[in-house]
Amino acid sequence: MLRLSPLIALCPLLGGCLPAGGSLLDPAGPVALQQRAWLIEITLWMMIVILPVFILVPLVAWRYRRRRRADYAPGWTFSWPLEFIVWGVPCLVVAGMAWLILAREQPLGPARPLPGDAPPLQVEVVALDWKWLFIYPQSGLATVDRLVIPRGRQVALHLTSDATMQSFFIPALGSQIYAMAGMVTSLHLRADRPGTLSGMNTQFNGMKFQDDRFEVDVLDPDAWQAWQAAHAGAPALDAHAYRVLTNPGDLKQTLHDFGQPPDARLAFTAPNGLFASIVAHSAQMPGEMK
Structure with missing residues (x-):
């Protein structure tokens, strides 16, 4: 036991073994x-x-x-x-x-807008096995396992699932919320400093659950505008591309399915109404598993 004491004393330090921004x-x-x-x-x-x-x-x-001199008080x-x-x-x-x-x-509360005068950035989030699709309806873009938001601006997230129920959580921004097929939940967050944060699915839902993580890139407003402009010519997220996305697998497997290198970042131009069509499709067939 004495030999283990130094190791036991070091255990609290393991609390710092988390991803940056996590x-x-x-x-x-x-x-x-x-x-x-x-x-x-x-x-x-x-x-x-x-x-x-x-x-x-x-x-x-x-x-x-x-002990011998102890008091005895039976009453x-x-x-x-x-x-x-x-x-x-x-x-x-x-x-x-x-x-x-x-x-x-x-x-x-997650559904309550945060204080602020600027209109929130609208982001539509689709949970897949085992990855996240982020749709930016105001700019017509979509990303996979990478949420890009401007610093200091409120973000209104609308979440659903095209697979099993998942739990959306960005620890450094707060407020975990569930994403469920055929339903839409809402979450309002804001990041006040630039950098890269970690997000995750905290709902156990299969073999790749432990790899169901995503990045949150918080950019300065000018850099965020430049990011939007740089991806204006991204490939279209058509029906075939979306079917590939819905194949079970983590981001590494999805990149392989698209013929991309393991360190690539997937971005698409998203058609109008994609999120609503996903919600409607899941609501019509609640028992279907992909």
Whole structure:
């Protein structure tokens, strides 16, 4: 056991073994920033219950250990002050946490737009096995496993699935939400600093679940406009290309299916109404598995 002690002491350091931009503890937007504050506050609330347990259990065991001079009190069975502490304090903690979560979470609900004057960037998200298709209806573009957004601008995401149910989560931006076939869910996020963040599917849904990740590139507004212009001539996402996308497999397999090198980035020009047609198709055949 003594030999393992140094290794056990190093275990907390494994918490830093996350992809760059992949942690709620390093927020890149207002939603994740508020969620990190909630996490800290809830942890402190829980310490009101947890710390006395860790402190009093060894003290009580020591105080009432078997010994010659120990007091014997067979008639002691009940104490109102002790009952109040044992039940009252946890009830107050639960009430405080309920207020913290219910009252302060409402303004940052996934479907609620974030404060701001600029109109949000509309992005339509389609969950596939095991990849993500991002459609930008305002510019007619689509990308695979790469979400490109401008810094400082609210993004309104509308999500569905053309496969199994999946869970969309960008830890550094906050608010996990499900994507389901035949349904549309909404999520509002904003990134306040440029860089590359990590997103993932947190819903176990098959053999490639662990590889179902995507990049979030946050660009300065001018760079984002340049990115749109650079992809204006991308190949069309026609029916054949979309069928290839829906084949089960991760991004590496999809790139191989399109005859692209493993480090390529897939981008298309998307037809109008593609997202609505995917939702309608899935709603008509809810039991079909591709």
